[in-house]
Amino acid sequence: MKRTISKVLLAAVSAAVFLSSCSKTPDESKHIPKNAGIVVDLNAKQLTQKLVTNGITMDKFFSAMQSEDSSSKTMKEWKELENSGLDLKSHFFVSFVFQGQPSEHKSYLSMTGSLQDAAKFEAYLKKEKKDFSLKTEKDFKYIWEEDKHALVAWTNSTVLYISPVDPSDLNKYAPAGTPGLPGTDDEPSIEDANPAAIDSAAATPVALLATADDAEVKTWVAEADHLFHLKKEETAGALEPFAKLLKEGADMGVFVNPEAIYNSGQLTMIPANFKKLMEGSFYTASINFEKGKVVANGIQYMGKEMAAIFKKSGKKEIDLDMLKKYPSSDVTGFLSYALDFQMIGEIIKSTGMDGLVNMFLSSKSGLTMDDLLNAFEGQLVYIASDFSVVKKESPYFPGEFKDEPTAKWIFSLKVGKKEAFEKVMNSPMLKEVFQKEGDRYVLANPALAANAPAMSITDKMITLGSDSVLLQQYLGGKGAIKLPEGVESKVKGSMIGGYIDLEKITKNIPLDKQEEEEKTIITKVQALLKDATLVSKPDGDKIRTEAVMNLKNKDENSLVQFFNFATEAAKVMEAKKARSKAIEDSLFATPVDTVVAEPVH
Known part of the structure; x- marks a missing residue:
């Protein structure tokens, strides 16, 4: 062994x-x-x-x-x-x-x-x-x-x-036989590829x-x-962030020191000014297994220079109205994000790279960095609903059907300054792609428009949707999203808010074509997972993030539930392995030939 x-x-x-x-x-x-x-x-x-x-x-x-x-x-x-x-x-x-x-x-x-x-x-x-x-x-x-x-x-x-x-020397860390790495079964070693190497080593x-x-x-x-x-x-x-992480006494902890990585010489292409900007920045995360849920709390510590930029233009809250007017009660998930794009500009300027960026943009589109940053407000949302798995006919093989996931969705991005946005849309980069009809921009190429998602582009909002009916309902603002209790209040006031209904996704996994063992495991997954939330909020010179995965069983510790699921799944797969071996043995079993003597005439 x-x-x-x-x-x-x-x-x-x-x-x-x-x-x-x-x-x-x-x-x-x-x-x-x-x-x-x-x-x-x-x-x-x-x-x-x-x-x-x-x-x-x-x-x-x-x-x-x-x-x-x-x-x-x-x-x-x-x-x-x-x-x-x-x-x-x-x-x-x-x-x-x-x-x-x-x-x-x-x-x-x-x-x-x-x-x-x-x-x-x-x-x-x-x-x-x-x-x-x-x-x-x-x-x-x-x-x-x-x-x-x-x-x-x-x-x-x-x-x-x-x-x-x-x-x-990645093959040193890869399992034996990993394809594409020297010294594995799938690729000859250096010695095999170059016999002279053997002689050189021997000498x-x-x-x-x-x-x-x-x-x-x-x-x-x-x-x-x-x-x-x-x-x-x-x-x-x-380092204070690491010391605080240890004092939390979490089940698991993760600490990242970007400055140590930058200064090591591993990332030589990073500008010195950017390294200076990131001084004093750290990331920590604590993970705890609690009753009915797994909770991960992350903290992004900002150094002095980054904190000054964030204080100036980084504190922004998600626009809940962009989320709440989504017309569905069968929400699968959403992600809302709020970031003042001017903060990106401040970061680029602090590194001294703004001149290079402006030169590149000007040569390609006639725009400046400020034009792009002013054109968008930094409020965006993506919402999905009515998730299901349906059978769809192959466009290449008529009569052949396969299971494909489908969902309704909306993506919306708020426009910033009207003048800057119009300059972007009329730039050489986009003027051949879009044309203006009334107060809206539409795709100029009919063939491209026929295959594109439903869209509405005005000087106030850019909105894409899975279909035109949903898009018009969303733009009309008469819909009212229905979220699980507590989700809206949890994401309110955050700069990032997210939710995903794991129960709805897993229950739509088709079982009809699965083998019995896979059906058993999928059924156990369906009985295990409920949903997950993500919230990120500023706190002085820090950004605090909380991610929570909720399980259906609220009375038992989540670590125990995952352990029990793993052991039960292992039993199922062990049984499948034994069954497959038994079938294989029976197929390859050699029958005993019976020799019958021919009668003598």
Whole structure:
């Protein structure tokens, strides 16, 4: 059985969700550097409490997810992992650290966890890794994974897994056999494509190869040493947004530091002025599994310069009238957005790119950036309703029908300054496409108009619709949308408001052509999901976003519901697999030929 240290640690991160917990809150975050671009936190303690209190055990998990033989095998492996010395009841952090130019290969992924027993962990690695070679460096030990070019290092209380991130060597991270990558079954390796490469490698003295390998190991050992001994001001915890995220104590957390990514040299095309504009900007998200719902709360922290721009022109609320006059009570979903386009202009001007933008626009259309920004107010809405799946005849094969989703919809964008809008519509870019008839603009090409959606373009509003009847009803303003209770009040006053009825979408999935196993799974999905909402509002120098997915069962924790759905779906697919194998065995079974002796005449 082939297993690597990286798989062991990844399994620990994933499977920690299913253990009971009573340990103290760990402090693994002190080994995350300040220049980490992305950090993901898994709070195993909270997640496991929500599962264990509802009777979720590892025995139930393995028996549901796999066949009896593989379940026993996996359970044995899990028991060994439980006794490995890893603290599977603590936080696990996955960090992406971007540094240096891509060609320098200095960026890496690190996983950080706690140890309960370092001696047990060392014994576990020695048993699992065939080429185990223990080394000691100052106050920590490590092994080097030659096949993965990765380092596993540990002290008495903490374990680090460091794997270099090399964008030019994607096959290192892809599953074996991934098409289109060198070294896979579908594409010859470098050696296969270039026999000279083999000769070149064979001609390289062993001493030189060893020196190169030693240098790589020393680089990552030094990085591990750095992470183990970070000063407080060098850690991600020194950044207030990250520290606040940890204090929330969420089930899961995500932290993004754009400045760390920009300054690493990974994105060389970004103008220096834009980097300056983004100074002090961060993104955090906390995810919690609650009774009957999953709640994700995000915060966009704006730096000083970005906050000044936002304060000047960014605070805008969605126009609820554009939403409320939609004429339907069978709403599938909507997205309303409010953004002062002048804010985009301010951002471009602050980076010094406005001259280049104006030059490009002028050469193509005779317009300026201000013309475009003044032409639209920044209020838009998309609404869909009456979603269904219907059988439609193929235009290429008469008499052949297939299931296709269909819905009614409206997209509407409010026009800004009339003079600027008319200048845009009369510019060389659009004057050949549209012509004015009365107070409206229509497509000049009849063939194009015949295949375009229903539309109404005036100097007040641009509106597109799925059909002309719905469009006219919407424009008449006599309709009244009917939303679920609480949705309108929730999105009121926000800069982004969204809603989707998952129940209506899933109930329209056709079952007649599905196999029995698929029907069972789809039915369970229909019984699980209800709807989801999205709201984003400004809060000083921050923008707060809340996304909520509601489930039909309001009395049971959402994590437990997803777990039960996954295990039930796994049982169904396991049964399908067994049934398919039985059919295959019966088809390929070799009948025993009976030889009959011919009579002698």
